[in-house]
Amino acid sequence: MYESAVQNLIDELGRLPGVGPKSAQRIAFYILNAESSEMAKLTDAIARVKKTVSFCEICGNVSETKLCAICRDEQRDPAVLCVVEESKDVVAVERTRSFTGRYHVLGGSINPMAGIGPEQLRIRELVARLSDERITELILAMDPNLEGEATATYLSRLLVPIGIRVSRLASGLPVGGDLEYADEITLGRALEGRRIISEGTRAEAANPAEDFEAALEAETEAKEQQAAAEQAAKGPRARWSGSMFDDLDSEDAATSSPAEGQAELAAAAAFEAEEAGEGMRSEELRDAYEAKLEELKKTPLRTVAPELPPIPGKTYVNPWT
DSSP states (O other), rough: OOOHHHHHHHHHTTTTTOOOOOHHHHHHHHHSSSSSHHHHHHHHHHHHHHHHOOEEEEEEEEEESSSOOOOTTTTTTTTTTEEEEHHHHHHHHHTTTTOOEEEEEOOOOGGGGGOOGGGGGHHHHHHTTTTTTTEEEEEOOSSHHHHHHHHHHHHHHHHHHGGGEEEEOOOOOOOOGGGGGHHHHHHHHHHHOOOOOOOOOOSSSSOOOHHHHHHHHHHHHHHHHHHHHHHHHHOOOOOTTTTTTTTTTTTHHHHSSSHHHHHHHHHHHHHHHHHHHHHHHHHHHHHHHHHHHHHHHHSOOOOOOOOOOOOOOOOOTTOOO
């Protein structure tokens, strides 16, 4: 514990949002060690903000006048209204330079744990603004958390019956992020909010497997046609089909003499005759083997009786006879 004045300053700084005990302590000692002129500027800035800055009477944004600069700008599109939670969200949307409509600041989000309900927000003022017939679309730009989801759901159910177009900001993957580290909700919303790059030209949805098979068949047919065209350009092959010489190329056939061709024909015929003879001999051996086997099956089984020495005084009976 510090002296009462120092501890009181730390306690008051710790009540600020986002400032913990350690941060409050560092800020307090910075104030103690800073020059008096610097602290005077800080206190003057705080006093001036509290004295001159208020909230816009129409949208609820911070302003030093009754109407903020955006509500006073006649170049803004009055037909589109963007609903945000805090004034800092207005600055964030304005930095994108993509929105030219107007804003409505709720002043927070629905949070039952903190005791904040729809009555504590500027929802009644929003409904009153929607009575203007010029507003045709309402954009809900809530924070992507539980409180923001609750607020957006409440507003959508409240405002849809009015007949005004209600939309929400798309939530998706951050630029530079990895897909594997995205949570399920973010990835699911990115899929739901995907944008079409090309509508396609096919009237009906085709089967990718059938398309692949058709492409493969077309490619095979094209290769066969190309091979046939090349073979036709080379001329007919001077070989016979079904022989051991079928794999020889046409150049060897063109350079061979008629005598060599006759010799090759004779050799091929002799080889085929030898193969046929071996086949016949194998068939004869197999028939002879099967006949011998049938003969053995028909012959009764004969067992040779063993010769055993007779036992004195005993009559030997051969069980095998």
